[in-house]
Amino acid sequence: MKPSDLIQRTQAAVWHPCTQMKQQIATPPLAITRGHGVWLHDADGRAYIDAISSWWVNLFGHANPRINAAICDQLNQIEHVMLAGCTHAPVVALSERLGQLTGLGHAFYGSDGASATEIALKMSFHYWRNRGQAGKTEFISLQNSYHGETLGALSVTDVAIFKDTYAPLLRHSTQVMSPDWRLAEAGESAEQYAERAAQDLASHLAQHHQQVAALIVEPLVQGAAGMAMYHAVYLTRVRQLCDQYNVHLIADEIAVGFGRTGTMFACEQAAIKPDLMCLSKGITGGYLPLSAVLATDEIYSAFYDDATARGFLHSHSYTGNPLACRAALATLDIFAQDQVLANNRSKGDYLDKVAVPLREHARVTNFRRTGMIWAFDVAGADASFAREFYLAALDQGLLLRPIGNTVYFMPPYVISEAEIDQLVRGSLAALVQVTGVS
Structure with a gap:
């Protein structure tokens, strides 16, 4: 097939993501x-x-030959089975290994990063409801944050080009000062600026913590903000503040997890453990769609009950897909061996x-x-x-x-x-x- 034929066919039939399709006439896709x-x-x-x-x-x-081999091996066993009422070895092994790496005891699976954000927000909201604190319904995120483009995720995103059109559909959330060190004043160090940003959060929580369910942050690097980077002391301070004011800390490690920031997970650089951690992107080495939300035992226990309605009734058809889990296990093997x-x-x-x-x-x-x-x-x-x-x-x-x-x-x-x-x-x-x- 000629390249020009493929370009013409994609322009006629495919709606590309994050793209003004008319611009593809002048700048065709590769x-x-x-x-x-x-x-x-x-x-x-x-x-x-x-x-x-x-x-x-x-x-x-x-x-990658090792990830290829793992997926091919899994194809000869089981390609998919519903995870509601069934289980399988790859999803169990992956959950165990993620728990060992993070110290978070239970993994809930989605398909992509935005889905992981949705799951984490719902878990936090539902946790407080199950614990008898139904007034804790609000979320905080950072200025210039990005957490995905589904409606819940977009509600805690602060990038205007993605958010403004859909504003009437979104829940209100509060954005606090970003610790992005490019915004520091002359003579102010990255650490000093991070401390000042944490104080802005402290001021908000002091007034509103009774209504706040969770704070969600991209640890160390805010990707869509133009790779905004900040000092790890900010994570240390927000963990302390979330503990002080009884608010969940959600770590969106979708883009920064699996070694991107220099440690396996960015939170390690502040020696903190979030209440909920969102993972995706590199989890399968770039092979198959998969995301995971890892929760503390305390959060998991709030859903463990005789009443079905107190359970976390969230799902999608391909939850914990065996092929994706095998790709993720092969990815973790490479980290462990190389x-x-x-x-x-x-x-x-x-x-x-x-x-x-x-x-x-x-x-x-x-x-x-x-x-x-x-x-x-x-x-x-x-x-x-x-x-x-x-x-x-x-x-x-x-x-x-x-x-x-x-x-x-x-x-x-x-x-x-x-x-x-x-x-x-x-x-x-x-x-x-x-x-x-x-």
């Missing part, structure tokens, strides 16, 4: 035919480094070293890194910057997708030093092309 490692190959034979891990999901490369986190530290340090010319470019500001996430802002960028940089990066063999004036890297962990060199060199060339500044 017609990807295969992938291997960090590389994606299109129908014209061009290759691109998947520098954003296909929307932050791919951890160990495309067509010293992934230690290797990532070495690769991260290498990228920092070779990125000095990029960091020092005249238009680059706020160059930052948390674990295997890098980002920088481009001063003076106009509304067309993201599209122009995306196209310029494609010319360099890179798939990058800026958020406004923020360029970020979230490559698969299997990226090599030579591929890191190409990523940095190509990004600098794209920046020079778009800005006209060398």
Whole structure:
């Protein structure tokens, strides 16, 4: 099939996510035919480094032989069975291992990140109702937060382009000061600013805690806010405040879990345990849709009752799908067997070293890194910057997708030093092309 034929067919039949379809006439989607490692190959034979891990999901490369083998093995056993009234070995093993990794005792499964947010919000609300505190119905999130685009998740999201159109459909929630260190005043450290942001939360909880069910945060990095990064002391303080005011802490580790911030889970860097943890994206290594919400024993026990109505009556047909669970188990096996986190530290340090010319470019500001996430802002960028940089990066063999004036890297962990060199060199060339500044 000719690439042009595939593009015409997708424009005629497919409604693409997060896309103004009319713009695809001028900027057609890539017609990807295969992938291997960090590389994606299109129908014209061009290759691109998947520098954003296909929307932050791919951890160990495309067509990973170990994850492939696990899924193929599971196909010969059972591809799917309903989890209401049945169970199976992959979902049990995955739940046990996630519990061991997080200290949270029970896993409830969904299909994607937004679903995990919905589940966590419902669990918190229902917990307080079951405990006789039905007045605790409100939620708090951070300014510029993103937690998904279903209605409940969107209610605690604070990104206008996603939220404003649907505002009449959404529940009210409160946004408190973001700890994003780019917002600090001159002379104020990231830690000092995080402490000030925590005090803003403290002031709100002091007045409203009796109505608040939960605070939901993206630990350490707010992705859709332009990779907003903050000091771990903020997580320490919010855990203390949630304990003080009897409010659940929901950790949205959908994008930042599974090694992205340098530790297996971002909350580890503040030595805290949330009441509910949302996981997705990298959980299956980027292979199959799966999400999980992990709950404390205390939350689980509030639903454990003779009365059916006190149970958590949430479901979807593919809950705990065996194929997805096997992919997730294979992903955890790679972490356990390959010293992934230690290797990532070495690769991260290498990228920092070779990125000095990029960091020092005249238009680059706020160059930052948390674990295997890098980002920088481009001063003076106009509304067309993201599209122009995306196209310029494609010319360099890179798939990058800026958020406004923020360029970020979230490559698969299997990226090599030579591929890191190409990523940095190509990004600098794209920046020079778009800005006209060398």
